[in-house]
Amino acid sequence: MRLIFLGPPGAGKGTMASRLAHELTIPHISTGDIIRAAIQNGTELGLKVKRIVESGDLVPDDLTITLVQNRLAEKDADRGFILDGFPRTIPQAEALSQFSSVDKVINFDLEEDEIIKRLSGRRVHKASGRTYHVIYNPPKVDGKDDVTGEELSIRPDDQVDAIKNRLAVYEKQTAPLIKYYSDRNLLANLDARPAPDAVFQALTAITS
Numbered sequence: 091m092r093l094i095f096l097g098p099p100g101a102g103k104g105t106m107a108s109r110l111a112h113e114l115t116i117p118h119i120s121t122g123d124i125i126r127a128a129i130q131n132g133t134e135l136g137l138k139v140k141r142i143v144e145s146g147d148l149v150p151d152d153l154t155i156t157l158v159q160n161r162l163a164e165k166d167a168d169r170g171f172i173l174d175g176f177p178r179t180i181p182q183a184e185a186l187s188q189f190s191s192v193d194k195v196i197n198f199d200l201e202e203d204e205i206i207k208r209l210s211g212r213r214v215h216k217a218s219g220r221t222y223h224v225i226y227n228p229p230k231v232d233g234k235d236d237v238t239g240e241e242l243s244i245r246p247d248d249q250v251d252a253i254k255n256r257l258a259v260y261e262k263q264t265a266p267l268i269k270y271y272s273d274r275n276l277l278a279n280l281d282a283r284p285a286p287d288a289v290f291q292a293l294t295a296i297t298s
């Protein structure tokens with residue numbers, strides 16, 4: 091199964107992708123996670139895009155396209171994949187269509203006030219990418235990762251100014267993909283408002 095998870099920031103794409111990928115034993119490919127790891131490791135790519143990502147803008151199309159093309163060429167993507175956060179522009183979608191087919195595009199639907207609540211309460215364990223929420227999905231011990239006990243942190247782009255910018259960027263550059271994939275009969279809408287288990291159940295029904 092080759093899936094794309096489309097949707098505004100904070101809609102739960104990463105949370106659901108990691109669960110579903112585990113269940114289907116296919117890779118969860120998050121361009122955001124790959125880019126954040128590059129920033130953390132101070133690679134050439136990371137240094138180039140750090141400021142852009144922290145302000146909530148998109149990194150240039152050619153960089154993400156190359157990154158995804160290389161990742162999909164790896165052996166583990168042969169059986170399928172979940173692309174989380176790519177494509178995010180029409181040129182990215184057009185480029186993807188040149189090197190891979192897609193079975194379904196899941197459109198996570200969530201309104202702005204709930205997005206802001208989810209992003210401002212998010213806490214992450216940097217090393218593993220595990221994601222928590224102070225109210226909706228709290229860790230067992232306040233501020234600590236359940237598995238390692240290490241400190242949780244706040245993503246730099248979860249500050250209020252960056253959140254607002256990400257929402258504007260989403261509307262302008264990414265929302266047009268809803269029509270793009272709907273025109274190609276690939277779009278399935280997912281109501282992202284319910285609690286995680288209910289969203290996951292609906293997602294499983296759509297993708298099975």
Ligand code: AP5
Nearest residue numbers: 099100101102103104105121122149175208212223226286
């Ligand atoms: P990326 O990492 O993709 O960020 P995003 O799209 O803004 O999405 P988020 O990761 O913020 O949200 P999510 O939908 O994954 O929600 P989550 O599951 O964490 O991209 C970051 C940046 O990288 C971009 O801004 C850009 O600079 C760059 N980038 C990446 N890809 C790019 C591309 N293709 N082109 C150009 N630039 C690119 O959930 C959010 C919170 O809600 C969590 O706390 C979670 O615990 C909680 N939660 C989840 N589900 C539920 C639920 N059902 N009920 C209650 N709480 C929930």
Ligand code: ZN
Nearest residue numbers: 103104105122
């Ligand atoms: Zn994410």
